[in-house]
Amino acid sequence: MTAVAPAAPTMATSGPDGSTGRKAPKATTRSGFDRMSVEWVKLELMRVAYATRGGFLARRDPRAVLGWYLLCAVAPWLTYSTPALAVFFAVALACALAARIGPLLLGLFTLGLLGQAAYVLVLVFVLGGNAAAIDGLLQISLKLGAISLASMAAFVSLDPEKLSDGLQALRAPAVLGFGVSYGYRMVSLLIDEFQTIVDGHRLRGTPPRGHGFLGWRTATRIGTIAVQAFYPLILNTAKRTRTTVEALETRGFAGTSGDDQGRRLRLAHLRFTLADAALLLVTLVVVVATLVLL
Amino acid sequence: MPAPTTVAAPPPAAPTTLVPAIEVRGLTFRYPGAAQDSLHDVDLTIEPGDFVAVVGGNGSGKTTLCKAFNGLVPHFWNGDISGRVRVHGRSTARRSVGEIAHDVGYVFQDFGNQLVRPTVRDDVSFGPLNFGHEDWAERTDRALAALGLASVASTHTWQLSGGQQHLTALAGSLALAPSILVVDEPAAEVDPRRAAVVYDHLTRLNREQGITVVVIEHHAELIARYARSVVLMADGRVRWHLPVREALARRDDLADAHVPDPQVVALARELVPAVARGEEPVPLTVDECADLLRPVAGAADVALPPTPSGRGPLLARMTGVEHGYRTVSGERRTVLEGLDIELHEDDRVALVGSNGAGKSTLLSVLSGLAVPRTGTVEVDGRDTRSVSAAGLADTVCYLVQRPEEMFLQDSVRADVGMHPRGRGLTDADELVDEVLARVNLTRLADRDGRLLSGGQQRRATLAIGLAMRPRLLLLDEPTSSLDLSSRDDVIAMLDALSGHIRCTVVATHDMHLVAEWANRVIVLDQGRVLADTDPQTLFASPAVLETARLVPPQVTQVGAALGMAVPPLSVDELVRRLSTRPTEEPA
Numbered sequence: 001m002t003a004v005a006p007a008a009p010t011m012a013t014s015g016p017d018g019s020t021g022r023k024a025p026k027a028t029t030r031s032g033f034d035r036m037s038v039e040w041v042k043l044e045l046m047r048v049a050y051a052t053r054g055g056f057l058a059r060r061d062p063r064a065v066l067g068w069y070l071l072c073a074v075a076p077w078l079t080y081s082t083p084a085l086a087v088f089f090a091v092a093l094a095c096a097l098a099a100r101i102g103p104l105l106l107g108l109f110t111l112g113l114l115g116q117a118a119y120v121l122v123l124v125f126v127l128g129g130n131a132a133a134i135d136g137l138l139q140i141s142l143k144l145g146a147i148s149l150a151s152m153a154a155f156v157s158l159d160p161e162k163l164s165d166g167l168q169a170l171r172a173p174a175v176l177g178f179g180v181s182y183g184y185r186m187v188s189l190l191i192d193e194f195q196t197i198v199d200g201h202r203l204r205g206t207p208p209r210g211h212g213f214l215g216w217r218t219a220t221r222i223g224t225i226a227v228q229a230f231y232p233l234i235l236n237t238a239k240r241t242r243t244t245v246e247a248l249e250t251r252g253f254a255g256t257s258g259d260d261q262g263r264r265l266r267l268a269h270l271r272f273t274l275a276d277a278a279l280l281l282v283t284l285v286v287v288v289a290t291l292v293l294l
Numbered sequence: 295m296p297a298p299t300t301v302a303a304p305p306p307a308a309p310t311t312l313v314p315a316i317e318v319r320g321l322t323f324r325y326p327g328a329a330q331d332s333l334h335d336v337d338l339t340i341e342p343g344d345f346v347a348v349v350g351g352n353g354s355g356k357t358t359l360c361k362a363f364n365g366l367v368p369h370f371w372n373g374d375i376s377g378r379v380r381v382h383g384r385s386t387a388r389r390s391v392g393e394i395a396h397d398v399g400y401v402f403q404d405f406g407n408q409l410v411r412p413t414v415r416d417d418v419s420f421g422p423l424n425f426g427h428e429d430w431a432e433r434t435d436r437a438l439a440a441l442g443l444a445s446v447a448s449t450h451t452w453q454l455s456g457g458q459q460h461l462t463a464l465a466g467s468l469a470l471a472p473s474i475l476v477v478d479e480p481a482a483e484v485d486p487r488r489a490a491v492v493y494d495h496l497t498r499l500n501r502e503q504g505i506t507v508v509v510i511e512h513h514a515e516l517i518a519r520y521a522r523s524v525v526l527m528a529d530g531r532v533r534w535h536l537p538v539r540e541a542l543a544r545r546d547d548l549a550d551a552h553v554p555d556p557q558v559v560a561l562a563r564e565l566v567p568a569v570a571r572g573e574e575p576v577p578l579t580v581d582e583c584a585d586l587l588r589p590v591a592g593a594a595d596v597a598l599p600p601t602p603s604g605r606g607p608l609l610a611r612m613t614g615v616e617h618g619y620r621t622v623s624g625e626r627r628t629v630l631e632g633l634d635i636e637l638h639e640d641d642r643v644a645l646v647g648s649n650g651a652g653k654s655t656l657l658s659v660l661s662g663l664a665v666p667r668t669g670t671v672e673v674d675g676r677d678t679r680s681v682s683a684a685g686l687a688d689t690v691c692y693l694v695q696r697p698e699e700m701f702l703q704d705s706v707r708a709d710v711g712m713h714p715r716g717r718g719l720t721d722a723d724e725l726v727d728e729v730l731a732r733v734n735l736t737r738l739a740d741r742d743g744r745l746l747s748g749g750q751q752r753r754a755t756l757a758i759g760l761a762m763r764p765r766l767l768l769l770d771e772p773t774s775s776l777d778l779s780s781r782d783d784v785i786a787m788l789d790a791l792s793g794h795i796r797c798t799v800v801a802t803h804d805m806h807l808v809a810e811w812a813n814r815v816i817v818l819d820q821g822r823v824l825a826d827t828d829p830q831t832l833f834a835s836p837a838v839l840e841t842a843r844l845v846p847p848q849v850t851q852v853g854a855a856l857g858m859a860v861p862p863l864s865v866d867e868l869v870r871r872l873s874t875r876p877t878e879e880p881a
Contacts, residue, residue, distance in 0.1 A: 039620070040620075043620055050450070160412055178410075181411060181412060184412060185411065185412050185451070188450075189452060193699055196699040197702060199683075200699065201702060202684050203661075203663075203684055203713075204702070204712045204713040204716065204758070204762070205716050206715075206716035207685070207716065207717070208684075228702065229702075232698070232701055232702055232744075235742075235744055236699070239698075239744065240404070241407070243402045243404050244407045244408070247402060249366065249369075249391045249392070250364060250366065250391055250392070250421075250467075251392075251395065251410075251420055252395065253420070253424050261426030262426040264426075265423050265427075265428070265430055
């Protein structure tokens with residue numbers, strides 16, 4: 001999603017010109033949003049990745065956040081009661097808002113959830129369902145929604161370092177922790193590069209011949225470019241990592257979790273405080289109470 | 295494995311009876327699957343406290359040799375190896391790469407890929423933490439302080455300038471307190487001025503902490519200014535290892551290795567017969583050169599009329615342009631502020647200014663990829679707001695800084711042909727062939743652009759631009775990360791651009807390009823135009839140079855030191871101007 005998202009708004013405004021060559025200026029006016037919106041998406045992703053908005057979970061110990069996430073992600077699967085699921089959903093939504101997940105994720109989430117609900121609803125009626133089906137539909141939507149919201153709240157609040165430290169503290173392999181933090185580091189690079197490559201396709205590729213019926217031409221063009229842009233992206237990344245691998249060798253990261261001393265030093269700054277314990281306890285109580293009472 | 299401390303390293307003037315820092319005996323190495331040896335019977339001794347520049351042409355084995363110093367050869371690259379490498383008297387064969395990293399720090403040529411953690415502090419502490427040093431925090435702070443990075447310690451590495459990234463990579467090696475530092479082409483990916491900052495730091499570490507420094511370098515000016523001895527590699531062998539002054543006097547050997555004379559040496563050779571005959575040592579600095587030339591110069595200077603700058607018809611106009619972006623932390627940064635610029639036909643514009651001055655943003659606004667927040671940009675009579683970027687691409691071509699981002703297809707030919715074919719030109723094939731021939735890439739046309747050398751990649755991107763037949767050509771740093779002969783190729787090619795292209799704008803840090811190619815220089819500083827003039831006037835304006843932190847080419851500095859009112863822009867020009875007076879004897 002991260003890579004394809006910036007492509008769409010960039011090209012949507014490419015406009016029905018180009019093949020017409022150098023004719024009189026078009027009546028269309030570019031507001032400047034075609035490029036700005038790409039920048040905005042990029043920025044929003046970076047802010048999500050690096051937890052720059054703060055929020056109540058960002059202050060907690062990463063282990064507590066991971067524990068909290070585990071509770072929130074498992075709980076919805078343990079019940080078939082719609083009211084209980086509604087409570088989970090409400091709590092998860094409140095947490096996500098308190099964790100300041102930002103407009104992009106919230107928007108995508110709403111769009112996804114509503115879109116999915118809508119098409120399943122249509123499907124249900126086409127196939128001759130009844131009211132019971134709607135309840136089932138509501139249940140699965142609430143379940144997935146609650147889990148998604150909890151995931152967003154947790155991962156928006158963990159910057160890459162905290163996440164990788166948290167994983168390491170929980171005895172995950174060192175490679176996993178490193179991969180997470182390295183992956184995050186590459187995100188901005190890759191987005192920038194992807195944008196440049198897509199721009200290259202826009203400028204140098206075959207110009208669009210109008211939007212077509214229901215914009216099918218534009219859609220095809222966006223799809224084709226998005227796919228084609230991956231090829232240079234992957235090759236350039238492969239070239240990059242050669243040095244990275246050599247550098248890791250010289251910097252003592254052999255990719256095995258053999259060195260316990262390094263792990264101890266790296267994690268020495270983690271503090272599991274009373275507040276962290278309280279967070280887990282309160283979440284547990286809420287979950288258990290909801291499951292038992294509703 | 296206790297790490298040796300740098301304090302114990304001997305001072306630079308240490309007697310040679312000490313154990314050599316690096317001792318290579320009979321080293322032969324062949325990469326797995328390679329047809330011939332990358333290193334062949336190499337013998338080399340590097341004394342502790344030395345500052346060594348390793349030079350040599352492409353494929354001469356420089357990098358392989360340096361990777362043998364820190365054990366990447368043969369521990370990481372296990373090819374056929376014989377011979378011995380000793381670091382401080384200890385063989386590298388039985389020690390791990392990690393262990394040797396405490397003796398030999400290594401900074402790669404593409405140092406950006408050496409950084410693996412999000413922030414500067416995290417990255418610098420990565421090594422010490424991995425090796426489990428209890429004092430990792432102090433080591434990190436020391437390394438950051440030593441390279442002046444303390445103020446950016448919590449910055450994300452991707453937000454740093456190239457120069458700062460390079461220093462971060464250096465700090466990451468330094469945190470392990472090595473007594474030897476190997477830096478592969480410090481000037482390759484940052485402009486020479488920024489490379490000079492890295493060199494100043496290396497010199498200080500060398501002088502104050504006695505750290506032995508080994509650099510791979512082909513900028514003779516940097517070698518002359520900073521190195522103490524030079525190792526010349528050719529065909530996998532060490533041809534010689536000489537003190538820097540003797541080394542720079544061997545012009546033919548260096549030319550073979552694609553290391554042209556620094557301008558001060560070239561000047562002295564042209565104008566001082568004793569230097570040309572090898573009776574007098576070559577000058578290494580601008581001051582030495584000016585002292586040598588003073589008797590020759592006398593009052594003979596004849597100012598040449600400055601090249602008339604083209605004031606053809608108006609091609610593009612920016613009026614009151616303001617543009618900016620929002621940062622990760624949320625606030626808005628203005629990059630361009632109230633810009634009014636007119637570009638005329640026959641203008642060869644060099645856009646200069648320090649990083650973050652807004653050069654790239656200006657180019658992307660001019661290309662129509664971005665439309666300004668306020669103000670208007672008109673190119674060829676069309677407001678960029680009324681045309682899509684794709685529509686504008688027939689008029690304006692923007693070549694981005696990293697060539698690999700321009701390669702969208704699997705062969706150079708396909709990339710060059712992409713635009714003309716996409717527009718359905720009937721003569722697309724002929725056009726592509728013609729353009730490829732012009733940049734001298736016909737032979738390599740079916741190769742993937744990514745697999746070409748740096749200079750070839752630049753030529754391929756130029757070909758892509760030429761095939762678009764733009765009226766306005768925009769280039770971002772076309773000469774960065776090129777060796778000097780490829781750089782001269784690109785400058786010559788820009789010189790030869792004509793025909794369809796009416797105006798070229800080049801954003802650059804390269805003052806040689808400014809001096810030798812441009813007829814107009816626009817100096818940007820913090821999003822505003824600081825000066826809009828010709829190169830001569832720019833180089834004669836110390837205040838502007840100071841504010842924009844520009845360093846003129848050596849020949850211009852020599853001219854200034856000789857008291858010339860109109861600064862010379864090239865070695866040829868200075869030689870011509872000084873030779874108008876008959877010299878004592880023919881060289």
